[in-house]
Amino acid sequence: MLTAVVTDHWAVLSPRVENVNTTCEAAHFGLWKLCKKHIYIEDAEFIGKGCGPISLPGEINCSYFRHFTPGEDSEIFEVKTQREYNISAAAIAIFSLVFMILGTLCVLGSLRKGKDYLYKPAGMFFAFAGLCAIISVEVMRQSVKRMIESEDTIWIEYYYSWSFACACTAFVLLLLGGIGLLFISMPQMPRNPWETCMDAEPEQI
Numbered sequence: 001m002l003t004a005v006v007t008d009h010w011a012v013l014s015p016r017v018e019n020v021n022t023t024c025e026a027a028h029f030g031l032w033k034l035c036k037k038h039i040y041i042e043d044a045e046f047i048g049k050g051c052g053p054i055s056l057p058g059e060i061n062c063s064y065f066r067h068f069t070p071g072e073d074s075e076i077f078e079v080k081t082q083r084e085y086n087i088s089a090a091a092i093a094i095f096s097l098v099f100m101i102l103g104t105l106c107v108l109g110s111l112r113k114g115k116d117y118l119y120k121p122a123g124m125f126f127a128f129a130g131l132c133a134i135i136s137v138e139v140m141r142q143s144v145k146r147m148i149e150s151e152d153t154i155w156i157e158y159y160y161s162w163s164f165a166c167a168c169t170a171f172v173l174l175l176l177g178g179i180g181l182l183f184i185s186m187p188q189m190p191r192n193p194w195e196t197c198m199d200a201e202p203e204q205i
Contacts, residue, residue, distance in 0.1 A: 001100060001133055001170035005093045008033050008062070009161035011144045014050030016156045017041055023058070024051035027155075030163055031090040031140070035062040050157035085143035089136045093167075096132035099125045100174065107181075119185035127178030133171040137164065 004010075008030030017024050023038040039051055039058040103125030110118035141160075148158055 001093070001096055001129070001167065001174070004133075004163045004167035004170060005031060005097060007163040007166075008035055009163040010140055010167075011164065012054050012159055012161050013144075013147070013155040014054075014157040017047055017049055017051055020047065026051045026054050028054055028161060031086065031093055031136075033062055033064040035060055037061075054161075085139055085146070089139040089143065092132050092136040092139065096129045096136065096170075096174075099129035099132060103129060103178070116185070119181045123178045123181030123183075123185060125178070126174050126181065130171045130174030130178060133167055133174060137167045137171065140164070 009028050010030045012026065012028045014026045015024060019041075021042055023040050025036050025038055027034055027036045029035065037054060037058045037060050039054075039056045041051070103122045106118045106122035106125060109115055110122065144158055144160075148155055
Protein backbone atom coordinates (compact mmCIF):
# COMPACT_ATOMS: atom_id res chain seq x y z
CA MET A 1 0.00 0.00 0.00
CA LEU A 2 2.89 2.32 0.74
CA THR A 3 4.29 1.62 -2.73
CA ALA A 4 0.93 2.41 -4.32
CA VAL A 5 0.63 5.72 -2.45
CA VAL A 6 4.08 7.08 -3.28
CA THR A 7 4.25 5.98 -6.94
CA ASP A 8 2.48 7.48 -9.95
CA HIS A 9 1.59 4.52 -12.16
CA TRP A 10 -2.06 4.09 -11.22
CA ALA A 11 -3.33 4.73 -14.75
CA VAL A 12 -1.82 5.27 -18.20
CA LEU A 13 -3.60 7.47 -20.76
CA SER A 14 -2.93 7.61 -24.50
CA PRO A 15 -4.15 10.05 -27.19
CA ARG A 16 -4.81 9.08 -30.79
CA VAL A 17 -1.81 9.06 -33.14
CA GLU A 18 -2.59 11.24 -36.19
CA ASN A 19 0.77 11.52 -37.98
CA VAL A 20 4.08 9.69 -38.24
CA ASN A 21 7.55 11.12 -37.75
CA THR A 22 6.26 13.25 -34.90
CA THR A 23 5.84 12.97 -31.15
CA CYS A 24 2.71 12.03 -29.26
CA GLU A 25 2.10 12.64 -25.58
CA ALA A 26 1.16 9.73 -23.32
CA ALA A 27 0.64 10.19 -19.59
CA HIS A 28 0.65 8.22 -16.39
CA PHE A 29 -0.45 9.53 -13.03
CA GLY A 30 -1.01 8.61 -9.42
CA LEU A 31 -2.53 10.20 -6.35
CA TRP A 32 -0.23 13.21 -6.33
CA LYS A 33 1.27 13.96 -9.72
CA LEU A 34 1.00 13.53 -13.46
CA CYS A 35 3.88 12.51 -15.73
CA LYS A 36 3.76 13.16 -19.47
CA LYS A 37 6.01 11.34 -21.90
CA HIS A 38 6.75 12.56 -25.44
CA ILE A 39 7.14 9.47 -27.61
CA TYR A 40 8.44 9.70 -31.16
CA ILE A 41 6.27 7.80 -33.66
CA GLU A 42 7.84 6.70 -36.94
CA ASP A 43 5.84 3.58 -37.82
CA ALA A 44 2.69 4.12 -39.91
CA GLU A 45 0.90 1.20 -38.25
CA PHE A 46 0.38 3.35 -35.12
CA ILE A 47 -1.83 5.86 -36.99
CA GLY A 48 -5.32 5.86 -35.52
CA LYS A 49 -4.18 3.91 -32.46
CA GLY A 50 -3.12 4.99 -29.01
CA CYS A 51 0.23 6.58 -28.30
CA GLY A 52 2.63 4.18 -26.70
CA PRO A 53 3.31 1.86 -25.11
CA ILE A 54 4.51 4.01 -22.23
CA SER A 55 7.69 1.92 -21.99
CA LEU A 56 9.04 3.40 -25.25
CA PRO A 57 11.88 5.92 -24.83
CA GLY A 58 10.98 9.57 -24.63
CA GLU A 59 11.27 12.78 -22.66
CA ILE A 60 9.36 12.72 -19.36
CA ASN A 61 7.95 15.77 -17.60
CA CYS A 62 6.31 15.29 -14.19
CA SER A 63 4.34 17.85 -12.21
CA TYR A 64 2.21 17.71 -9.08
CA PHE A 65 -1.49 18.32 -9.47
CA ARG A 66 -2.31 21.98 -9.12
CA HIS A 67 -4.70 21.49 -6.20
CA PHE A 68 -1.85 19.92 -4.20
CA THR A 69 0.55 22.80 -4.98
CA PRO A 70 -1.64 25.93 -4.97
CA GLY A 71 1.33 28.27 -4.73
CA GLU A 72 3.02 27.04 -7.91
CA ASP A 73 2.22 27.99 -11.48
CA SER A 74 2.02 24.38 -12.54
CA GLU A 75 0.34 23.37 -15.77
CA ILE A 76 -3.34 22.51 -15.50
CA PHE A 77 -4.25 19.01 -16.53
CA GLU A 78 -5.91 19.40 -19.95
CA VAL A 79 -8.59 16.85 -19.21
CA LYS A 80 -9.87 18.88 -16.25
CA THR A 81 -8.92 16.42 -13.55
CA GLN A 82 -11.70 16.09 -11.01
CA ARG A 83 -10.28 17.84 -7.97
CA GLU A 84 -12.69 16.18 -5.54
CA TYR A 85 -11.86 12.71 -6.85
CA ASN A 86 -8.11 13.10 -6.54
CA ILE A 87 -8.19 14.71 -3.12
CA SER A 88 -10.61 12.06 -1.85
CA ALA A 89 -8.54 9.15 -3.21
CA ALA A 90 -5.33 10.57 -1.72
CA ALA A 91 -6.91 11.28 1.68
CA ILE A 92 -8.48 7.81 1.92
CA ALA A 93 -5.15 6.21 0.97
CA ILE A 94 -3.45 8.16 3.77
CA PHE A 95 -6.09 6.87 6.21
CA SER A 96 -5.23 3.36 5.04
CA LEU A 97 -1.57 3.93 5.86
CA VAL A 98 -2.48 5.31 9.30
CA PHE A 99 -4.59 2.24 10.08
CA MET A 100 -1.73 0.02 8.87
CA ILE A 101 0.71 1.74 11.25
CA LEU A 102 -1.69 1.41 14.19
CA GLY A 103 -2.28 -2.26 13.40
CA THR A 104 1.44 -2.92 13.18
CA LEU A 105 2.04 -1.24 16.55
CA CYS A 106 -0.67 -3.43 18.09
CA VAL A 107 0.91 -6.58 16.63
CA LEU A 108 4.34 -5.58 17.96
CA GLY A 109 2.81 -4.89 21.35
CA SER A 110 1.11 -8.29 21.38
CA LEU A 111 4.48 -10.04 21.17
CA ARG A 112 4.95 -9.35 24.86
CA LYS A 113 3.74 -12.01 27.24
CA GLY A 114 0.14 -11.56 28.30
CA LYS A 115 -0.68 -9.00 25.60
CA ASP A 116 -2.73 -11.30 23.35
CA TYR A 117 -5.74 -9.00 23.68
CA LEU A 118 -4.02 -6.61 21.24
CA TYR A 119 -4.73 -9.02 18.38
CA LYS A 120 -8.34 -7.83 18.22
CA PRO A 121 -7.62 -4.08 17.69
CA ALA A 122 -4.78 -5.03 15.31
CA GLY A 123 -7.19 -7.08 13.21
CA MET A 124 -9.72 -4.25 13.17
CA PHE A 125 -7.08 -1.72 12.12
CA PHE A 126 -5.82 -3.94 9.30
CA ALA A 127 -9.38 -4.61 8.11
CA PHE A 128 -10.13 -0.88 8.12
CA ALA A 129 -6.89 -0.27 6.20
CA GLY A 130 -7.97 -2.79 3.57
CA LEU A 131 -11.40 -1.18 3.21
CA CYS A 132 -9.80 2.26 2.82
CA ALA A 133 -7.49 0.83 0.15
CA ILE A 134 -10.33 -0.55 -1.97
CA ILE A 135 -12.34 2.66 -1.57
CA SER A 136 -9.34 4.67 -2.78
CA VAL A 137 -9.01 2.30 -5.76
CA GLU A 138 -12.67 2.73 -6.66
CA VAL A 139 -12.49 6.54 -6.38
CA MET A 140 -9.47 6.57 -8.68
CA ARG A 141 -11.23 4.23 -11.12
CA GLN A 142 -14.22 6.58 -11.28
CA SER A 143 -11.87 9.52 -11.82
CA VAL A 144 -10.22 7.79 -14.81
CA LYS A 145 -13.62 6.84 -16.20
CA ARG A 146 -14.82 10.44 -16.07
CA MET A 147 -11.60 11.62 -17.71
CA ILE A 148 -12.07 9.28 -20.65
CA GLU A 149 -15.76 10.10 -21.05
CA SER A 150 -15.20 13.87 -20.93
CA GLU A 151 -15.90 15.73 -24.18
CA ASP A 152 -12.75 17.82 -23.66
CA THR A 153 -10.42 14.85 -23.38
CA ILE A 154 -7.72 13.98 -25.88
CA TRP A 155 -7.31 10.45 -24.51
CA ILE A 156 -8.82 7.47 -26.33
CA GLU A 157 -7.14 4.58 -24.51
CA TYR A 158 -6.31 3.85 -20.90
CA TYR A 159 -5.26 1.00 -18.67
CA TYR A 160 -4.43 0.58 -15.00
CA SER A 161 -0.79 0.03 -14.21
CA TRP A 162 1.29 -1.58 -11.46
CA SER A 163 0.62 1.02 -8.74
CA PHE A 164 -3.08 0.28 -9.12
CA ALA A 165 -2.31 -3.45 -8.86
CA CYS A 166 -0.30 -2.81 -5.68
CA ALA A 167 -3.30 -1.07 -4.09
CA CYS A 168 -5.62 -3.96 -5.05
CA THR A 169 -3.15 -6.50 -3.66
CA ALA A 170 -2.83 -4.47 -0.46
CA PHE A 171 -6.62 -4.58 -0.06
CA VAL A 172 -6.67 -8.38 -0.26
CA LEU A 173 -3.70 -8.89 2.08
CA LEU A 174 -4.85 -6.33 4.65
CA LEU A 175 -8.40 -7.65 4.74
CA LEU A 176 -7.30 -11.29 5.04
CA GLY A 177 -4.71 -10.37 7.67
CA GLY A 178 -7.27 -8.41 9.67
CA ILE A 179 -9.84 -11.20 9.56
CA GLY A 180 -7.17 -13.72 10.52
CA LEU A 181 -6.13 -11.70 13.57
CA LEU A 182 -9.77 -11.33 14.61
CA PHE A 183 -10.20 -15.11 14.45
CA ILE A 184 -7.05 -15.60 16.52
CA SER A 185 -8.33 -13.17 19.15
CA MET A 186 -11.65 -15.00 19.53
CA PRO A 187 -12.02 -17.14 22.68
CA GLN A 188 -11.50 -20.85 22.09
CA MET A 189 -14.60 -23.01 22.09
CA PRO A 190 -14.52 -26.13 24.33
CA ARG A 191 -14.00 -29.38 22.45
CA ASN A 192 -16.59 -31.23 24.56
CA PRO A 193 -19.70 -29.77 26.17
CA TRP A 194 -18.70 -30.97 29.65
CA GLU A 195 -15.30 -29.22 29.58
CA THR A 196 -16.96 -25.96 30.49
CA CYS A 197 -18.60 -27.51 33.55
CA MET A 198 -15.40 -29.29 34.62
CA ASP A 199 -13.35 -26.08 34.36
CA ALA A 200 -15.88 -24.06 36.34
CA GLU A 201 -14.94 -23.06 39.85
CA PRO A 202 -16.79 -24.92 42.64
CA GLU A 203 -19.59 -23.01 44.32
CA GLN A 204 -18.88 -21.66 47.77
CA ILE A 205 -21.26 -23.08 50.42
